Amino acid sequence: MSAPLSRRGFIGHAAAGFSYLTMSRLAQAQPVAEPPPRPLQVEHAVAEPVSIEVNARPIPSFEPRDRSRARFGSLDYRGGLVLTSPYRGFGGLSAIRLDARGERFLAVSDQGGWFTGALRYSGGKLAGLADVEAAPLLGAEGRPITEKRLWYDTESIARDGNLVYVGLERVNQILRYDFAKGGTRARGEVIPVPPGVRKLPYNKGLEALVFVPKGQPLAGTLIAFSERGLDADGNLVAFLIGGPTPGQFSVCRTEKFDISDAVLLPAGDLLILERKFSWFTGVDIRIRAIPLKSIAPGALVDGPVLFKADLGQEIDNMEGIDAHVTPEGETVLTLVSDDNFSMLQRTLLLQFTLVE
Numbered sequence: 001m002s003a004p005l006s007r008r009g010f011i012g013h014a015a016a017g018f019s020y021l022t023m024s025r026l027a028q029a030q031p032v033a034e035p036p037p038r039p040l041q042v043e044h045a046v047a048e049p050v051s052i053e054v055n056a057r058p059i060p061s062f063e064p065r066d067r068s069r070a071r072f073g074s075l076d077y078r079g080g081l082v083l084t085s086p087y088r089g090f091g092g093l094s095a096i097r098l099d100a101r102g103e104r105f106l107a108v109s110d111q112g113g114w115f116t117g118a119l120r121y122s123g124g125k126l127a128g129l130a131d132v133e134a135a136p137l138l139g140a141e142g143r144p145i146t147e148k149r150l151w152y153d154t155e156s157i158a159r160d161g162n163l164v165y166v167g168l169e170r171v172n173q174i175l176r177y178d179f180a181k182g183g184t185r186a187r188g189e190v191i192p193v194p195p196g197v198r199k200l201p202y203n204k205g206l207e208a209l210v211f212v213p214k215g216q217p218l219a220g221t222l223i224a225f226s227e228r229g230l231d232a233d234g235n236l237v238a239f240l241i242g243g244p245t246p247g248q249f250s251v252c253r254t255e256k257f258d259i260s261d262a263v264l265l266p267a268g269d270l271l272i273l274e275r276k277f278s279w280f281t282g283v284d285i286r287i288r289a290i291p292l293k294s295i296a297p298g299a300l301v302d303g304p305v306l307f308k309a310d311l312g313q314e315i316d317n318m319e320g321i322d323a324h325v326t327p328e329g330e331t332v333l334t335l336v337s338d339d340n341f342s343m344l345q346r347t348l349l350l351q352f353t354l355v356e
Helices: 007-028
Strands: 055-058 075-084 093-098 104-109 113-122 125-136 154-160 163-168 173-178 206-211 221-230 236-242 247-251 258-264 269-278 282-291 305-310 318-325 331-337 347-354
Touching (some): 055 125, 093 331, 104 154, 206 258
Parallel strands (some): 093 318, 154 206
Antiparallel strands (some): 093 104, 113 125, 154 163, 163 173, 206 221, 221 258, 236 247, 269 282
16 A cells, blocks of 8 residues: 655645646647647747756655655666756756766757756766756758747657757657757758658657667667557557668557657667556656667567656656766666646656666
């Protein structure tokens, strides 16, 4: 039997329910075939490159009901931050990628904006952000992509050196940026995608991207995961784009979890961040490990759950995951949340050590 909810937990559940109810009603109010433009969705879009201030409040314990607890499944909690900013466009963080040392980050907002900056540590724990800059994602014409109808729901990032791929959920397109040509000032180029990608659900489409580097199975492949695009058997649809064996495969869907993001570890495991919502339990998240070598066109892949959490812990709408290896050889996972620009939600940055 689970422990009784704390006041914070109760408020969190209520906030999550209210927020999801609001989003659900908005979604139900839209025609299914061709949703009309929704300008309010881009009211927080980044208009131009600008340096911004981001404040950070430490989260000393991941488990408020037992502050001495550090182990959660196969992860040890390292630390976390609640991020806030006076800059109106800060928030909606849907994906994050760190450099090899975990010191610099590139994040994308689901309002069509880049965020870059440095992670600051104290004693190995997250202490704050510095040198943060916001910039709009640009299209091929050099204009913000949000000027195009429905081109704002940027949900995923993959990196191949200076090449950065960004997935747009509402239109189910992928943009490629060459950061050697101006970093976040670079212009995006639409890349060809399989026909199945364009057929994904309007608001449950492209949600995660992973690029497979040299030395790994499927090297040179861009793997694209849908949030809740389902195959005939109710499993989650994913795609192998480019590489040696392009095609479509499925990820076994269990317990009604949807995909939020994914990251490939050097050892060859693909970690998938998932979430679900229930009126009874609120928001739940988990991380599954999928062997990369099991992925092939037509395959149905699955793997063990490494980590689960709910609103009894310090989570929110967790949408992004990345990994880096410390000089000591520890694999550190970084998770970020999308606050939906809601006063009821938070932007969280959490770090864990993968111990098993």
